[in-house]
Amino acid sequence: MLLTVRNISKAFSGFEIKDVSFDVQQGWYFVLLGASGVGKSLLLEIIAGLTRPDAGQISLNGKDITNEKIQKRKIGMVFQNNTLFPHMTVYDNIAYPLRSGYTKSQISKRVAQLAEDFGVTDLLNRKSQMLSGGESQRVSLARTVASKPDCLLLDEPICSLDATSRPQIRSLLRRINANGQTIIHVTHDYTEAVSLGTHIAVMERGIIAQAGKVEDIFQHPKSEFIARFIGIRNFFKGHLEKSHHQSGLKQFRTSSLDFSVLTDRLASNGFVCIRSEDVTIRNLDSMAKPTSARNNFEGTIVDIVRAGPGIEVIVDIDTDKSKLINKANSTPLEVAALISNESVKTLNLHCGKKVIVSFKASAVKYVEE
Amino acid sequence: MKAATSNRKYEPLSLLFAALGGVVLLFIIAPLISMFLNCSLPELAETAKDQEVRNSIWLTLWTSMAATALFAIAAIPFSYLLARKDFPLKGLISGIIDVPIVIPHPVAGIALLCVVSRGTFLGQMADKMGFSFVGSSVGIMLAMAFVSIPFLVNSARDGFAAVPVRLEKAALSLGASPLRVFFTISVPLASRSIVSGLILMWARGMSEFGAVLIIAYHPMITPVLIHERLGAFGLKYARPVAVLFVSICLIFFIILRLLVRGKDAAHR
Numbered sequence: 132m133l134l135t136v137r138n139i140s141k142a143f144s145g146f147e148i149k150d151v152s153f154d155v156q157q158g159w160y161f162v163l164l165g166a167s168g169v170g171k172s173l174l175l176e177i178i179a180g181l182t183r184p185d186a187g188q189i190s191l192n193g194k195d196i197t198n199e200k201i202q203k204r205k206i207g208m209v210f211q212n213n214t215l216f217p218h219m220t221v222y223d224n225i226a227y228p229l230r231s232g233y234t235k236s237q238i239s240k241r242v243a244q245l246a247e248d249f250g251v252t253d254l255l256n257r258k259s260q261m262l263s264g265g266e267s268q269r270v271s272l273a274r275t276v277a278s279k280p281d282c283l284l285l286d287e288p289i290c291s292l293d294a295t296s297r298p299q300i301r302s303l304l305r306r307i308n309a310n311g312q313t314i315i316h317v318t319h320d321y322t323e324a325v326s327l328g329t330h331i332a333v334m335e336r337g338i339i340a341q342a343g344k345v346e347d348i349f350q351h352p353k354s355e356f357i358a359r360f361i362g363i364r365n366f367f368k369g370h371l372e373k374s375h376h377q378s379g380l381k382q383f384r385t386s387s388l389d390f391s392v393l394t395d396r397l398a399s400n401g402f403v404c405i406r407s408e409d410v411t412i413r414n415l416d417s418m419a420k421p422t423s424a425r426n427n428f429e430g431t432i433v434d435i436v437r438a439g440p441g442i443e444v445i446v447d448i449d450t451d452k453s454k455l456i457n458k459a460n461s462t463p464l465e466v467a468a469l470i471s472n473e474s475v476k477t478l479n480l481h482c483g484k485k486v487i488v489s490f491k492a493s494a495v496k497y498v499e500e
Numbered sequence: 501m502k503a504a505t506s507n508r509k510y511e512p513l514s515l516l517f518a519a520l521g522g523v524v525l526l527f528i529i530a531p532l533i534s535m536f537l538n539c540s541l542p543e544l545a546e547t548a549k550d551q552e553v554r555n556s557i558w559l560t561l562w563t564s565m566a567a568t569a570l571f572a573i574a575a576i577p578f579s580y581l582l583a584r585k586d587f588p589l590k591g592l593i594s595g596i597i598d599v600p601i602v603i604p605h606p607v608a609g610i611a612l613l614c615v616v617s618r619g620t621f622l623g624q625m626a627d628k629m630g631f632s633f634v635g636s637s638v639g640i641m642l643a644m645a646f647v648s649i650p651f652l653v654n655s656a657r658d659g660f661a662a663v664p665v666r667l668e669k670a671a672l673s674l675g676a677s678p679l680r681v682f683f684t685i686s687v688p689l690a691s692r693s694i695v696s697g698l699i700l701m702w703a704r705g706m707s708e709f710g711a712v713l714i715i716a717y718h719p720m721i722t723p724v725l726i727h728e729r730l731g732a733f734g735l736k737y738a739r740p741v742a743v744l745f746v747s748i749c750l751i752f753f754i755i756l757r758l759l760v761r762g763k764d765a766a767h768r
Contacts, residue, residue: 181669201672214670218688227684228674278674 132193133157133313134282139177139187141170148173148337151187155282155315155330160308162324163317165334171317172211174334175284178315179208191281207280211287213267215259221246221270222255228278241277249273249303265296269303276307283307285316289323301326325349325366325402325498333357349404365405365466371497373398380425380492387464388448391425391492401499409494410468412444413487414478424489432484433465435475442475444468446488532746539743547740553725557745559637560721561752564705567641568698571649576694579656580686584665597654600647608646609714616642616715639716644705651700659693660686695760699753706749 134155141148148170155161163171176182178189180201188197196204215224225245229238246252249269254262262270268288275283288304289297304327308314318324324331325345332342333352341353348357349366369385371392383390383403390403415429434445448464466488480486547553581587582594600608616622616633626633633639663686671681687694709723717724722745730738 179673181673201669202675202677204673206673208670208673210666210670212666214664214666216667216671216685216689227671227676230676230680274674 133159133191134178134315135188135190136174136178137188137190139174139184139189141173141177141182141184146170146173146337151337151339153332153339153342155313157313158308158311159313160304160327160329161313161315162328162331163315163334164321164324164331165319167319169334170337171319171334172286175208175286175315175317178282179206179284180204181208205279205281206284207275207278207282208284209268209271209275209286209288211291213264213271215262215267215270215274217258217260219259220255221251221257221259221262224259224270225251225255225274225277227274245273245277248306249276250299263296264292265299268292268296268300272300272303272307276312281313283312283314285314287318288316290318290320322498325404345402349402365407365410367403367464368401369403370400371396371398383495383497385464388428390495392495392497393492394495394497396497396499399499401497404496404498405466405490405494406496407438407443407467407469410466410488410490412446412468412470412474412478412480413489415485415487417487422489423491425492426495427487427489428466429485429487430466432480432482432486435480435482438469441469441471444470444475444480446486448488449485535739535746536743539739543740544743547744552720553722553741553744556720556722556725557748559640559719560706560723560745561748563637563640563721564644564702564708567645567705568648568652568702570641571645571701572652572698575649575652576656576687577682579653580660580682582653582657583660597650599650601650605647605708605710606714609643609711612639612642612646612711612715633715635716635718637716637719640712640719640721643711643715644708645701647708647711648701648704651704652694652697655697655700656690656694659690659697662693663689692760695756699756699760703749703753 132154136154137152139148139151146168151174153161163174165171173182177184180196180199184197188195190196191205196206215221216227219227222242225242226238229241233241242255243252246255249272251266251269251273254266254270259267259270272288285304289300292300301323304314304316308327308329316323316327328345330343331345331348333340333348335357341348341357346366346368367383367385367388367390369383371394372382372384374381379393379395381392381394381396381398383392392403411424428446428448430446430448432444433447434443436443436445444467446466446468448466468488474480478486582590582597603611613634614620616626616639618624618627618632618634623633626638631638633642667689668681668685671685672678676684707723709727712721713724713727720728722741726738726741726745729741
């Protein structure tokens with residue numbers, strides 16, 4: 132185990148984190164997902180040593196670092212706000228962690244390499260105040276990676292950036308992680324969690340509500356809070372097929388089902404998300420009626436639960452009768468639909484009833500892995 | 501209507517305030533200008549050749565600079581501590597720093613004399629090492645530093661307080677030692693306030709009269725020389741020395757200010 136966080140607590144007036152524990156293994160991309168103000172950033176600061184916990188223990192590589200000095204922790208942190216040193220050039224910023232134990236030529240070689248990896252070679256002689264948000268973030272990442280941390284902490288590294296630099300930073304983060312760098316990433320945006328994380332911990336009011344692999348969390352949220360927070364009840368992993376027509380309509384293939392997806396993404400592995408609000412339920416006798424929804428599946432109602440103002444109906448799609456891909460591998464595939472109480476009555480829905488679930492190809496959100 | 505009135509370029513209230521400002525400016529400038537105008541060039545040239553005047557100006561310049569430089573070594577780290585850390589009696593200590601500004605300067609000289617005159621422990625120590633605080637350039641530096649050090653400490657403290665803590669923490673998390681963070685992050689980012697504090701301390705030390713007079717009448721710094729010439733020979737003989745001294749001080753002051761400004765521009 133690379134990083135072990137055990138029973139960490141810290142209280143400020145009117146704000147606290149309680150008894151937080153989790154483990155991160157070498158090479159993981161661990162996303163701490165939660166609304167703002169739940170204590171995610173505080174938790175990162177405690178791991179980095181910027182804030183002392185009231186109780187609990189943190190170990191890195193089996194060594195207790197709870198009371199270790201910040202500069203001795205081997206934990207690098209990229210802050211939410213720009214922390215580039217304003218009086219230095221980009222070069223000097225990236226070289227900052229390299230000053231001791233390196234010769235001048237080793238430093239310039241290493242900085243050049245990092246600058247190339249992070250796409251900031253053209254910026255090396257600029258003052259760090261003259262950079263755009265995306266450029267600053269890349270330089271911050273390069274500088275922190277230069278310090279060769281055992282664990283890299285990122286505090287909302289993407290949300291403050293403009294839309295054009297977000298994909299660049301995402302792909303950069305993926306590359307860093309692919310090189311074996313363990314990352315803990317704090318965010319409130321579930322699409323970031325899905326597209327980057329290998330593992331997710333959902334934070335709720337100062338505690339970790341659920342932690343696990345990305346698919347587990349999204350498909351089986353433990354509490355209503357998590358389900359509501361991540362906002363996505365229907366979450367499936369699979370592969371986006373190459374399109375044969377010119378339109379954006381593509382096929383997304385999971386181990387047991389095919390979805391129609393409207394996306395301009397190219398063929399790749401990824402996830403699809405369908406908000407339960409976008410899923411409609413019809414009785415079987417209406418199957419013949421034409422509809423603009425591309426995805427129509429027959430299934431059996433397995434659960435009807437109250438969810439906020441409406442009713443959530445869980446339908447187990449009968450993979451034998453729907454567009455079947457792989458019989459041997461068929462697993463129960465549940466789709467949640469959020470509908471009104473009135474609809475439940477009108478359609479006379481009850482557990483065990485066979486119905487049709489439909490959603491439009493445009494309601495399916497594809498997120499690249 | 502109201503909006504139109506306040507948008508007018510020359511509002512009556514602003515005009516009144518500007519007039520009051522003019523009085524203040526005139527109050528500062530008029531005596532200086534009159535002093536310069538009443539001093540003829542030949543007079544000035546002759547004074548500039550006077551060895552006693554030259555020696556005193558040189559002495560004043562170097563003692564005030566040396567006092568500033570020496571005490572800065574202790575005062576700047578101390579200012580950082582005041583800006584960053586909380587400790588018991590911090591309020592009292594901050595108050596003590598301001599005491600030299602409040603007390604009359606001859607009193608400051610007398611207080612200093614009480615710890616460095618020949619009869620005291622420090623005085624005897626100095627005697628054994630072959631020098632004396634009283635009536636020496638070392639004594640002059642002490643008197644200058646005593647009255648001027650609050651300007652450096654206060655300015656540097658404000659400068660350090662304005663450095664974002666997260667930049668220092670970021671530097672620490674990159675593996676830098678606290679000492680390295682102090683020298684490479686805190687001091688450069690507070691440099692503007694530190695330099696402006698150094699200039700203030702130096703200028704205040706250079707213009708000191710009361711405290712220096714008590715601890716060292718001789719060797720004579722320029723303010724003491726001016727005082728002596730005024731007492732012994734009258735205004736006519738004191739004025740050219742004053743004009744020469746003020747001119748040199750202003751030149752130094754302006755050059756330093758410009759240097760600091762240039763450095764700031766390079767930072768941007």
